Amino acid sequence: SAVISQKPSRDICQRGTSLTIQCQVDSQVTMMFWYRQQPGQSLTLIATANQGSEATYESGFVIDKFPISRPNLTFSTLTVSNMSPEDSSIYLCSVGPLNTEAFFGQGTRLTVV
Amino acid sequence: GQQLNQSPQSMFIQEGEDVSMNCTSSSIFNTWLWYKQDPGEGPVLLIALYKAGELTSNGRLTAQFGITRKDSFLNISASIPSDVGIYFCAGQNNFNKFYFGSGTKLNVKP
Numbered sequence: 001s002a003v004i005s006q007k008p009s010r011d012i013c014q015r016g017t018s019l020t021i022q023c024q025v026d027s028q029v030t031m032m033f034w035y036r037q038q039p040g041q042s043l044t045l046i047a048t049a050n051q052g053s054e055a056t057y058e059s060g061f062v063i064d065k066f067p068i069s070r071p072n073l074t075f076s077t078l079t080v081s082n083m084s085p086e087d088s089s090i091y092l093c094s095v096g097p098l099n100t101e102a103f104f105g106q107g108t109r110l111t112v113v
Numbered sequence: 114g115q116q117l118n119q120s121p122q123s124m125f126i127q128e129g130e131d132v133s134m135n136c137t138s139s140s141i142f143n144t145w146l147w148y149k150q151d152p153g154e155g156p157v158l159l160i161a162l163y164k165a166g167e168l169t170s171n172g173r174l175t176a177q178f179g180i181t182r183k184d185s186f187l188n189i190s191a192s193i194p195s196d197v198g199i200y201f202c203a204g205q206n207n208f209n210k211f212y213f214g215s216g217t218k219l220n221v222k223p
Contacts, residue, residue: 031209043156043213063197092155096209104148104155 002027002095007106012082013112020079021108023093030075030096036065037090037107046091049058083112119202119214126192127222134200134217135186142204143184145178146211150199160187161201190220 003026010101013019023032032049047055047068070076081085090107119136126132136145144163148156159187160171162178162185175188185204189196202214 031174033210035213042215045210045212048210090155094211095206096211103158107155109153 002009002029002103003101004093004095004105006093006108007024008108009106010109011111015084015112018079019083019110020094023076023078024103025095027037030073032070032076033079033096034065034068034076035092035094035104036093039089043092046078049078059075073112080110083110085112087113099100117202117204117212117214119217121217122138123218123220125220125222128192128194130192132189132192132196132204132219133186135184136202136206136214137184137185138202138204138212140204140206141182142184142206144205145176145201146205147174147176147185147187148201148203148213150201150216152198156201182200189219194220197221 008106014024034046035043036046037043045058046061046066047057048069049055051070051073065081067079071104088111090109092107093105095103117136117138135141146161147159149159150156159174160169160176162176163179165182166180167178173190175217177186179185199216199218201216203211205211
């Protein structure tokens, strides 16, 4: 398994501002993913963070709103830009080496006021 | 993204009873996973299934990868109060992406 640390664990932000969430893994991993879990909902894949190239976004998610960085094989950031109350969710980082399980960090609980 | 249909949405059971939940998809998956999520926490992996037809146990949990690769079930035997939580299925496709079911909220009465 992999140990995944996410920072911050929670934050309360003003609408119109941006928040950058960090994800650190204790070992090099091929795949890193970002998910959103809206209140009472399941997990929705936002994007795949690609090392050395632009992230691959799922339908309904765009780079301007959720810019992602992946500078190396153990670290990634997700920024939630120009936030509105609808962005209040848990944001989860996940790692998944090829053909094995997806492991999750504890998540970042974001509240936008 | 791909849709997984998970049922039931919620269950209220008595301690000691067995529980069954399942997921179906219109798409084929290479891997099926079952997670449990407690309030304020990220999902924790319970069981991973890699081959069609595979039946795997983890203590009181048993899960199967459907032969069509489009479905999976999770059984919990002799439920206890700490089984309370939300259970999610997840399927992994050919692009190594995971898609999640809508979750089954389990309540266990002591």
